[in-house]
Amino acid sequence: MASKNYILLLVSSLIYSITLGQSSIGMDNKVTHLLSQMTLEEKIGQMNQYNGFWEVTGPTPKEGNAKEKYEHLKKGWVGSVLNVRGVENVRKLQEIVVNESRLGIPLLFGSDVIHGYKTLAPIPLAESASWDLEAIKNSARIAAIEASATGINWTFAPMVDISRDPRWGRVMEGGGEDPFLGSAIAKARINGFQGSDLSANNTIAATAKHFAGYGWSESGREYNTTSVDDYTLYNVILPPFKAAVDSDVQTVMNSFGLYNGIPATGSSKLQRDILKDRWNFEGFVISDWASIKEMTLHGHTVDLKEAAEKAAIAGSDMDMESYAYIKHLKELVQEGKISEKLIDEAVSRILKVKFRLGLFEDPYKYCNETREQNLLYNEVHQKAALDIAKKSIVLLKNDNNLLPLQKGNKIAVIGDLADDKTSPLGSWRIGSDDETAISVLEGLDNLNIDYNYSRGCKLVEGKVEFTQEVIVNTTDKTGFEEAKSVAENSDIVIVVLGEHGFMSGEARSRTDISLPGLQQELLEEIRSVNSNVVLVLMNGRPLAIPWAEKNIPAIVETWQLGSQSGNAIAEVLTGKYNPSGKLPMTFPRSVGQIPIYYNQFSTGRQEKESHVFWSHYIDEENTPLWPFGYGLSYTEFEYSNMSVKTNNNGEVSASISLKNAGSSTGEEVVQLYIQDIKSSYVRPVKELKGFKKVSLAPGETQVINFSLAKEQLGYYTPEGKFVSETGEFNIMIGTNSQKLSTTKINIASFN
Ligand code: BGC
Numbered sequence: 001m002a003s004k005n006y007i008l009l010l011v012s013s014l015i016y017s018i019t020l021g022q023s024s025i026g027m028d029n030k031v032t033h034l035l036s037q038m039t040l041e042e043k044i045g046q047m048n049q050y051n052g053f054w055e056v057t058g059p060t061p062k063e064g065n066a067k068e069k070y071e072h073l074k075k076g077w078v079g080s081v082l083n084v085r086g087v088e089n090v091r092k093l094q095e096i097v098v099n100e101s102r103l104g105i106p107l108l109f110g111s112d113v114i115h116g117y118k119t120l121a122p123i124p125l126a127e128s129a130s131w132d133l134e135a136i137k138n139s140a141r142i143a144a145i146e147a148s149a150t151g152i153n154w155t156f157a158p159m160v161d162i163s164r165d166p167r168w169g170r171v172m173e174g175g176g177e178d179p180f181l182g183s184a185i186a187k188a189r190i191n192g193f194q195g196s197d198l199s200a201n202n203t204i205a206a207t208a209k210h211f212a213g214y215g216w217s218e219s220g221r222e223y224n225t226t227s228v229d230d231y232t233l234y235n236v237i238l239p240p241f242k243a244a245v246d247s248d249v250q251t252v253m254n255s256f257g258l259y260n261g262i263p264a265t266g267s268s269k270l271q272r273d274i275l276k277d278r279w280n281f282e283g284f285v286i287s288d289w290a291s292i293k294e295m296t297l298h299g300h301t302v303d304l305k306e307a308a309e310k311a312a313i314a315g316s317d318m319d320m321e322s323y324a325y326i327k328h329l330k331e332l333v334q335e336g337k338i339s340e341k342l343i344d345e346a347v348s349r350i351l352k353v354k355f356r357l358g359l360f361e362d363p364y365k366y367c368n369e370t371r372e373q374n375l376l377y378n379e380v381h382q383k384a385a386l387d388i389a390k391k392s393i394v395l396l397k398n399d400n401n402l403l404p405l406q407k408g409n410k411i412a413v414i415g416d417l418a419d420d421k422t423s424p425l426g427s428w429r430i431g432s433d434d435e436t437a438i439s440v441l442e443g444l445d446n447l448n449i450d451y452n453y454s455r456g457c458k459l460v461e462g463k464v465e466f467t468q469e470v471i472v473n474t475t476d477k478t479g480f481e482e483a484k485s486v487a488e489n490s491d492i493v494i495v496v497l498g499e500h501g502f503m504s505g506e507a508r509s510r511t512d513i514s515l516p517g518l519q520q521e522l523l524e525e526i527r528s529v530n531s532n533v534v535l536v537l538m539n540g541r542p543l544a545i546p547w548a549e550k551n552i553p554a555i556v557e558t559w560q561l562g563s564q565s566g567n568a569i570a571e572v573l574t575g576k577y578n579p580s581g582k583l584p585m586t587f588p589r590s591v592g593q594i595p596i597y598y599n600q601f602s603t604g605r606q607e608k609e610s611h612v613f614w615s616h617y618i619d620e621e622n623t624p625l626w627p628f629g630y631g632l633s634y635t636e637f638e639y640s641n642m643s644v645k646t647n648n649n650g651e652v653s654a655s656i657s658l659k660n661a662g663s664s665t666g667e668e669v670v671q672l673y674i675q676d677i678k679s680s681y682v683r684p685v686k687e688l689k690g691f692k693k694v695s696l697a698p699g700e701t702q703v704i705n706f707s708l709a710k711e712q713l714g715y716y717t718p719e720g721k722f723v724s725e726t727g728e729f730n731i732m733i734g735t736n737s738q739k740l741s742t743t744k745i746n747i748a749s750f751n
Helices: 002-020 027-037 040-046 066-075 087-100 124-128 133-149 169-173 179-194 230-246 268-278 294-298 304-314 324-334 340-357 369-375 379-392 440-446 480-488 519-529 546-551 565-574
Strands: 048-051 080-082 108-111 207-211 251-254 284-286 394-398 411-414 452-454 492-498 533-538 554-557 637-646 652-660 666-676 687-696 701-708 727-734 740-747
Touching: 027 340, 040 048, 040 066, 040 324, 040 340, 048 066, 066 087, 087 108, 087 369, 108 340, 124 133, 124 169, 124 179, 124 379, 133 179, 133 369, 133 379, 179 230, 179 687, 207 230, 207 268, 230 251, 230 268, 251 268, 268 304, 284 340, 294 304, 304 324, 304 340, 324 340, 379 565, 411 440, 411 480, 440 565, 452 480, 480 519, 492 519, 519 533, 519 546, 533 565, 554 565, 637 727, 637 740, 652 666, 652 687, 652 727, 652 740, 666 701, 687 701, 701 727
Parallel strands: 048 080, 080 108, 207 251, 251 284, 411 452, 411 492, 492 533, 533 554
Antiparallel strands: 394 554, 637 652, 652 701, 666 687, 666 727, 727 740
């Protein structure tokens, strides 16, 4: 039997290479040739994606059952599946379409490989705090290597949605609040996933999502409506998508929200005018989970059939879990409401991605059990995960150099999360197994650090499931007394607090972004018996913790750091690694300040007045708790001698001296911001336009150079036209978005 299958495989591979493989005739010809052989149903089938038969990452649709899906696979009416993984499962489905369907067009296997597969790197927001593009790229590379070894050839990542609202749980999945940093990270992640050769068996197609404006979900509530003005769209939301397209991203996922009153899934302006026409995007658009069907719930279409019509016309090429295309596209073509040409265009985009992946040459190229066995969770990947985990940690406060820990000190460790081996994996833990993260306690053990541990209180009640609400413990304080006594009898107390792994991520919005449950109270109680408190935060979003900022001498933001979490945290606490991360998102003082972000516009009443009529709150400061770009080190960095020059072409070169004035080697992220002081359209008070991460030995000085081309000084008008205007600019360089040296320049012309 095995040998018969093998021969079948060989023959089919041969047929692929002769008829469809990457031979001399160009890909366009092959696609045209293949299209000419396809029936309308088979074409529509390529635009149809089914969820795997056993797992969901969204609401389970009533339509479709395993038997029907199986029949559709055999007929070649399925272009792709999601959530099917493992070589054995992938091979099984691929064999059905390859051997049993008329044309044997291989399937794409999509999955949310967000920050790793079995080896988990830090959540994307955390990785973004590293500002280390090489490490981020490498992390995506490893994710692709592991995912591809399990048969996956397409990831629904990176999420490149800019967001200014930490109430929205999905900020954990993105690059933060800034379009410049977000664009650089989008590029790094795509290059990592897709590698330099998409047809290799260890690279996978990437997806830039969610096009566009999902990060603007009103009041931070998940799946809420969105309203974005065009000026913001072009200048803030679209740049990372544009960077993704320029990096050859193979697919773009549309979004649940609205754009100008039309669901993004049905927006021709977004998907056709901007993405496909203006940007020449050559891949295909995948809908978000049921986003075609939901157009009717938005009140935009009368039924699923009209939703299918509008989504296809608007440029959504593949249907994820709406069952709209498979049910209605044929009828719509027959009624003349949709042209077959439009279908051909969508299908050829999908087929081209399959060609580029090399699936026509070998549909089983990702199905290799040996790779699967050897590559998942291997040592090299764990090492890389540790490397980026350390780099993602942000030191927020360190009064009197309380950190790093001193030898001989008696250490207490408090907090449920210190002992948690699952929460650090985050909410997109995909192929990983629960309980596989190194906990903080284990990390300290691994470095032979002695401590006394007391939980203090449970963070949540019971075991939390991916699809279920988290129930936070708000009553059981029975562990408080023991924790206080352990703290009281120690020289220094490490308190590990924050969010359970399922308190951020999709469908995990919060109105209150303080420490959940009893943790704030626990922290205050501990602080009342010992003032040497180190607060180690674990969370998937910025938190509003003003009391801690005022009363706790040392605070370390560790996000959710993935498989190697505890080791990375222990290395930072002990000083084995000197922290170097910088915040990719502003931390507010209170929820009432949201949206709060550094690249805001000036108001007409910015300055503090002796009367009340200026832009402020009567009960809170305007400033954030910690600004964008902020992060400390165990060493001290001194900035001096800033110099800025412009030439006749309007190019700017800037430099600054950076000295490590402390006593340990450390890395600093030097940041450059600009302000276009007066322009036809008001520009932000600051815009990040460059950054460099450098490592300096104690006493070492380096001159850091930046150059800005004309493009970096321009912006988009609300019509989407890019303009560069002459005049005065502030050029600012420094350690974070608030602490900067400024030089004003005048650009007389751009040639
Ligand atoms: C999410 C997408 C994800 C998809 C498939 C949706 O609910 O919004 O980001 O890729 O599910 O899991």
